[in-house]
Amino acid sequence: MDVLIQPLQKIIQVEPGANLLDALRQAQVPMSYSCMAGRCGTCRCRVVDGDVLDSGGAQQNPLDGRDAYVLACQTFLTEPCTIEIPEPDEVVVHPARIVKATVQAVETLTHDIKRVVLKPAKPIEFSPGQYAQLQFTPEHVRPYSMAGLANDETLEFHVRVVPGGRVSGYIANALNPGDAVRVSGPLGTAYLRRRHEGPVLCVAGGTGLAPILSILRGAIANGLSNPTHLYVGARSPRDVYGLDWLEEIERRHRAFKLHVVVTAGGDPREHRAGLVTEAIEQDMGRLDGWRAYLCGSPPMVEAATVLARRKGIDAARIHADAFYTQPT
Template sequence: MQLVIHPIDRTLSVSPGANLLEVLREHDVPISYSCTAGRCGTCRCKVTHGSVLELGSQTQGTRVNQGQHVLACMSVLTESCEIEVPEPDEVVIHPARVLKATVTAIEDMTHDIKRIVLRPAKPLSFSPGQYAQIQFMPEHIRPYSMAGLPSDEELEFHVRLVHDGRVSGYIASELAVGQSVRVSGPLGTAYLREKHTGPMLCVASGTGLAPILSIVRGALQAGMTNPIYVYFGARSPRDVYGMHWLEELAHDHPNLSVQVVTTSGATGQMRSGLVTEAIASDWGNNLKDFRAYLCGSPSMVEAATLLLKQRGISPEHLYADAFYPIGQ
């Protein structure tokens, strides 16, 4: 049985029933991975010919066919096939960890967004743009994106308070400085691609600003000189936060441009409308060399993905971790 790997064009002889991630690692094929349990999404690759069997909660597994994406760690090879792995220069490997951390700060950023700062007992290795699971209590676990860098002594998260939300309600009324929590990660595939030298488009809505801040901060720390265009969308001016951080980053990075867009009530230099409308107004069909990072509500991520594909960005160069509501 043959496994063909693109874009490196290697052909491997494999045995039926072999785990795809184990085969790739055994043959030194560059592939990102972290949790190896189907949670983090970093080992995502594409089936370009044939099919593989992806195991999950269903014992019998799901057949993943040509043109679909699959998680290598959860996939079993059952026939000759071809897969496409991410570009080698984008590979990151951060072993998944569970760390104890202490709450060191809880701050109001807007009427419904809080900034939470944690000091982990040990450093958490991650790439800018990734997220982690935070367990406040045994029954209170939610994913939140890091806003800082792995070199920081503390972890910073931005949490939107949801009306009648079980976890965000706990954060708003009971969480206190000094409490202990557990942090599990890293997770996510919308991380900074440091080898990329072309322009970057970073689009955030709401608390999606947190991973965008991490990505821009990471680009600065890595010495990247790419032109970076940040679009931050919010419902109204009172929902906008973090402008002082963005202004500081723009001061340190002369190639950084920031656009703030509000659906209603725009003031000052803010633009009015949807963030995707602002992007459509500013850019024609000349985004072929861009890489785009999309972080925020599913509706924004879906609309931006469609728009940017139309404007020339390859689907492989669109990186997104949408913030799906899960009864927070």
Template structure:
């Protein structure tokens, strides 16, 4: 089969049944990847023309967008086709690792949120905004976003404890300093892009604050000059947490244009703004033509925000979102 690969404009010949990813890599074409088993989402490409044979793990579409995608590690061409590799100028290649680590601490961070600290002795390589899969029992795992940078001595996670939540119970009740753990990482395509000149919108709902801190610290560390707009939202006033760490990360952003902590319900304190994430974005940002957006957290809030940003003209290629949908074991 002949496969036209954009933006390189190269035509490859790929045998039926052969996956795109190894063929692209063999030709030296830059493409992001990590897990090679359909779970991290990094190798997602646009299908511009033609049809492919998908594996059992097709790519998850973002709410409201209709572009056809394929996972290059899971799909092979069904006929002559054309594909586009996203972010070909700055591919993220962190081959997936399964690490042994140990718990340094599990501490209260806010209402129903725990800070889980794991040793980063083996120096996990990841990009700000990515997440890991924590193995919490035999055949039982959950994914959690990284709150820091790969250079940190520890891996930090903000874990929301859901009523009757299986993982939350294990993390808050059974893990102690010294407990041995295993994780697989990194996962996730909502990483921080560096090669972009327009404004960056960074937004979260609930524990989506964890990857937001990672993104903000990443922007500060790389000294990105883009105008940055930050919206951190919570449903209830008592859920607000980590404001000191947020302020410290914001201080290091070279070109911070706006930062808002938004609360939907409960008594307002100084510095907080009333409303829903979507209401604030709708009021503040009329058009998102040249913007990039990184969004994380509660699936309801993030799906609604994705829908709004789409209506406000954001390019699908510039929208990087991880709604925290419940993840099966």
């Protein structure tokens, strides 16, 4: 049967019941993938027309309930259909790995944010902006975003300590240098797109700064000089962190502009007051042709996504990573 692949406008022949990712690979259609088990989300694509059998459960785009998103590795083709794959020129293939690592440092960044530095026994490949599953003990497992780059000697993570949080509490109170950690990944689709030549909007709330730092560091390492605006949102001045790192990025990236916005309690001479979405609304006109990376709490990410769409950023160029709190 025929399956039309957009935007390549390529028709591939497949047998009924074939796995979509296997069919794409056999037809030499460029497609990102990693874990092959439906966990990482890297092979996400859209069913434009026709029906498929999705063993992982169809994912609905929160901005358009009509669009059914599926994971190619978990999707089986049962009839002729049309599949839209994302950006065939930005394919990343990082085979999922489980790597042993040793805690090198646990540092305090703010009153409720810790920086965890791990020394992996073997390198782990990932794209800037992706995350990994960290297992500290069998009972303490949680995904966290890398803040550095794959060629760094260490892995860096930023952890917000949640009141009553089982994993973050363990990290804050029991984790010590020398402890063993199992790192699984990489995971996630909100990674740096290196071929984009237009302006970039980055929005980071809380420890959402970690993957944004990775993306910005990756852009500099790849020689990218796109005009880039970063809006950092925090609840209060004491929640702002990473300014030294961001000032270093400003020194190395001439087209980078930093905006720090605090919800309450800030000195107007030092911090802008309000919400990051309000600041973007005030500062920015139309954003057609831009690309956006949005990382932080689900309400912030959702509001920033809606704003970015309304200002003209194409949905396919909005890469979001919402951090869900797990209190137990």
